[in-house]
Amino acid sequence: MRVAVYPGSFDPITRGHTSILKSGLVAFDRIVMAVLHNPRKNPLFTVEERKELIRESVVEMGEDPSRVEVDAFEGLLVDYCRHKNARVVLRGLRAVADFEYELQMANMNRHLNENIETVFIMADDAYFYVSSNLIKEAARLGGDVDALVPGPVAKQLREKLGTK
Ligand code: PNS
Numbered sequence: 001m002r003v004a005v006y007p008g009s010f011d012p013i014t015r016g017h018t019s020i021l022k023s024g025l026v027a028f029d030r031i032v033m034a035v036l037h038n039p040r041k042n043p044l045f046t047v048e049e050r051k052e053l054i055r056e057s058v059v060e061m062g063e064d065p066s067r068v069e070v071d072a073f074e075g076l077l078v079d080y081c082r083h084k085n086a087r088v089v090l091r092g093l094r095a096v097a098d099f100e101y102e103l104q105m106a107n108m109n110r111h112l113n114e115n116i117e118t119v120f121i122m123a124d125d126a127y128f129y130v131s132s133n134l135i136k137e138a139a140r141l142g143g144d145v146d147a148l149v150p151g152p153v154a155k156q157l158r159e160k161l162g163t164k
Contacts, residue, residue, distance in 0.1 A: 001029050001030060002027070002028045002029045002030070002088070003028060003029065003030045003031070003032065003084070003085065003086045003087075003088070004024060004027075004028040004030075004031050004032070004086060004088040004089065004090040004119065005031075005032045005034050005077070005080065005081050005084060005086045005088070005089055005090065006020070006021065006024060006031050006032065006033050006034065006089075006090040006091070007034040007035075007036060007073070007077050007080075007089065007091075008033075008034075008035070008036065009035070009036050009038070009041065009043065009050075009132065010033070010035050010050050010053075010054060010132070011041070011043040011044055011045050011050055011132050011136075012044070012045050012050060012053050012132060012135070012136075012149065012153045012156065012157070013050070013053055013054050013057050013132075013149070013150060013153060014127065014130050014131070014132055014135055014148060014149050014150075014153070015124075015126075015127050015130060015147075015148050015149060015150065016092065016094065016123045016124070016127035016128075016130040016131070016148075017092065018057055018061055018150055019092075019123055019124035019126075019127055020090070020092035020121045020123055021033070021058070021061070021063070021068070022061060022063070023121045024090050024121055025063060025067060025068075027119070027121075028088070028090070029067065030067050030068070030069065031067065031068050031069070031090065032068075032069045032070075032071055032084055032086060033054050033068060033069065033070045033071070034071050034072065034073045034077075034080060035047055035050050035051055035054070035070070035071070035072045035073070036072075036073065036074070037072050037073065037074040038074070044136055044160060045156070045160070047072045049156070051070045051071075051072060053150070053152055053153050053156060054068075054070045055070050056150070056152035057150035057152060057153065058070075060150050060151055060152065061150075071084075076112060077089065077109060078109050078112045078113035078116050081113070081116050082113065082116075086116075087115060087116055087117060088116070088117050088118075088119050089106075089109060089116060089117070089118045089119070090118075090119055090120075090121065091105075091106075091118060091119075091120055091121075092120070092121055092122070092123045093120045093121070093122055093123065094122075094123045094127075094128045094129070094130075094131075095128055095129075102118075102120065105118070106118035127148065130148050135148060135149060135157075136157075139157045139158075139161055139163060140161055140163075142163055145157070
């Protein structure tokens with residue numbers, strides 16, 4: 001059974017994330033979507049809301065929910081992977097801007113636990129410029145981001161931000 005942990009803030013999950021998840025499910029039997037619990041980041045959605053939005057997005061994608069576990073973690077990612085018996089961390093890459101940060105994280109994680117490998121998947125080019133932060137900023141200012149996020153997220157963003 002090939003298991004990968006796909007960690008992130010997912011505040012909220014975007015179509016960039018779902019494109020990586022979809023490709024990831026071609027390469028792995030199971031993927032654990034691991035939402036980072038980091039109160040210092042002042043998120044828009046609570047961890048529980050983010051997990052629920054991921055679950056609803058997986059259903060919308062038509063993927064088998066039994067292949068996608070949705071969980072939260074705090075502390076070191078490599079410790080969480082060990083706890084999950086996963087040896088692979090899955091991360092998405094968009095433009096070159098992501099590269100340096102991802103390289104640093106992958107190297108730090110390798111330093112912390114040399115048994116865990118990071119595997120990168122390129123985001124679908126339609127969503128190369130999509131990030132949770134830009135989605136939130138555009139949505140806050142009344143921009144239409146519906147095409148860039150899963151349906152349940154579009155709905156929740158409107159409710160949270162009181163827009164439209
Ligand atoms: O979606 P993000 O915010 O880019 O995800 C970042 C994440 C959650 C992958 C990263 O912050 C993380 O792994 N945090 C856990 C703490 C940790 O293990 N740090 C050391 C490795 S850099």
